[in-house]
Amino acid sequence: MKNTFPDYFKEFRCIADKCPDTCCAGWEVVVDGESLKKYSELEGSYVQTLRSRIAVDSDGDSIFTPIKGRCPFLLDNGLCEMYIEIGKDSLCKTCRLFPRHITYFGARIETGISLSCPEAARLILQDKKIEFSTEESDGFPEPTSIDPNLYFTLLEARKTSIDVLQNRNFSIEKRISVFLLLCNEISPFVRRNDCDSVRKILKKDFLSVEFSEFGQSRANRLNSKLLKDFSSLEMLDMQWKSALENAFLNDSFNKPHGTENEFENLMVYFVFRYFMLAVFDKNLITKAKFAVVSFLVIRRLILCVENEKPERIKVMQRYSKEVEHSALNMDYLETQLKKSRCYGVENLINLLQEK
């Protein structure tokens, strides 16, 4: 098995009680079958407590029964009671894995860490350019029906996209616009499995493209649509809704300064995480639009906080927690990005030029 991962992946360590947030509140922890079996075989004085805190939810999944929205094992000091009482190996798969994510592509895997964890966000949003490595790893290939030619073509296309996004000779808005344009051009050929045409397009000099003047009325329409769609999402924290309203109802838009490298790494994070999923559904443009729309919303939200790096990181982490961690929210946005003409490539590029 080959594993591809970003350079910050191996640096990650959970900071537990030093964490300004927690991953043990606000959502349900689903317990995997292997852990359930382990819990049923455990012996000792803590076992009864452990078992009494597992229930079956309305989807039929076994979960740790939350108490006031928090994991029942989460102590007031931010530590895990189960970990303290019966050790690290007792943790279920979700808790052992988070915030790491793994995507399987047959004999290859990709691993990363999720922006929704504050410590992961700090590592992802450093100033340096993100680099990627591929190493041999343990494990067995998963059965897959992916087309190898399309897979390797998309790998090339993702590499070109990341090179564009990391080209610091251009403004971040221009780089993101070019990325979107590139994905838009190759997208119909990806859909048709026409890998030769994709490879031909990738040779074009996209960065020489000049973008037209920014049109305010179109930008206003798209901003209203973004506010409407993001306000309709399922929310973990209702304050996020007010933050969105403040961000989009604030007419005086001033591009935040000093943020180019963070935005670059934010975009590279989204591209690394979602681009290759097009090998399964061939819907590349929606994944590119999701990255761009995320940037546009986060850029607006950042205008409403102090323009300091820790505050900006908090905004990006919160966005990820609210949006990326809800399958319902991701499905809703995907539908909107596919069907609404408001999210046309031209409109998005127009809004990217907002100054």
Ligand code: SF4
């Ligand atoms: S959110 Fe991240 S740093 Fe905080 S407790 Fe969870 S894994 Fe650890």
